[in-house]
Amino acid sequence: MLRLSKKADYALMAMKHLAEKGGASSTSAREIAEQYDIPIELMAKVLQRLVRAGLLVSTQGTRGGYMLSRASEAISLAAVIEAIDGPFTVTACSTEKHDCEQYGKCSIRFPLWRIRERIAAALGTVTIAEMAAEQVAVAAPVAHAAVVRR
Amino acid sequence: MLRLSKKADYALMAMKHLAEKGGASSTSAREIAEQYDIPIELMAKVLQRLVRAGLLVSTQGTRGGYMLSRASEAISLAAVIEAIDGPFTVTACSTEKHDCEQYGKCSIRFPLWRIRERIAAALGTVTIAEMAAEQVAVAAPVAHAAVVRR
DNA sequence: CTATATCCGACCGTGATTGTCCGAGTTTAT
């Protein structure tokens, strides 16, 4: 539960890949797909959505491909995930849309909206650039906490 | 995306309800179900899982029902959600299980595990008691942030 | 002009999620 979709995974991998290459050279969908064993056609679909969301720019034709539209420091994980899966809502009823059977009776909206904000903040602060840099910091002391349990 | 299941919603509603009643009186599944327009049988099933997870205790027979097993201050949202949906993993590959096709090639594990910890922390700190108390604090200044967009 | 690339929409199979049904065991009240 609370797992993000595979498309979102693929999107993050692609973004990180493009961030590492950087520069002005565009990368084809095939190249990325092959590198991570992702179905080409699906990878393309994901990339297209990222273009539509304004996170990537694409050039058509031979030697075409995809490039980051802006610096990787200016792209948050939240932006990528929302581009693929749509705005993430913890509850069926969001702040604006309340298409839920028991909206009237429901008593847990407000507490849940609060924790939604916290999750949004967690995803909104981390950038693609940080994610790309992390590779080196694999052995970083993360303090696994005791939250895991089971 | 990242939405929690309806069963988890129902579980939280029930827990909050029981927390508000408090005391030593047990409440039947029917009573809770009717109050929030939840299918009785489904509500019962959810409550059973909460019993098995040790969050509730049940008494059988006429006048039977469910009660919190411990103080509502000692029950986190994370405990309830995990009891219903199982341990939440943001990625397909968790710390222990890595049953993912592209585990070797994957480059985004560690960054995502980090944010998983943050989400776990957010859910682990909030208790049922706080959620029940929140009702009063509806108009609290939550600072909606600009994360919503779209 | 031809080959190669992105682009875009439509389509389908599968698995998880939701919800329903039924039977069995238990306790209380009449």
Place this chain on the structure above:
DNA sequence: ATAAACTCGGACAATCACGGTCGGATATAG
């Protein structure tokens, strides 16, 4: 003792989102 009200547990059907596939249109390089 009998009936009623409740918990327990599994099995089952319907729905739906998700992952993945296919075909065609379009644009670019050589």
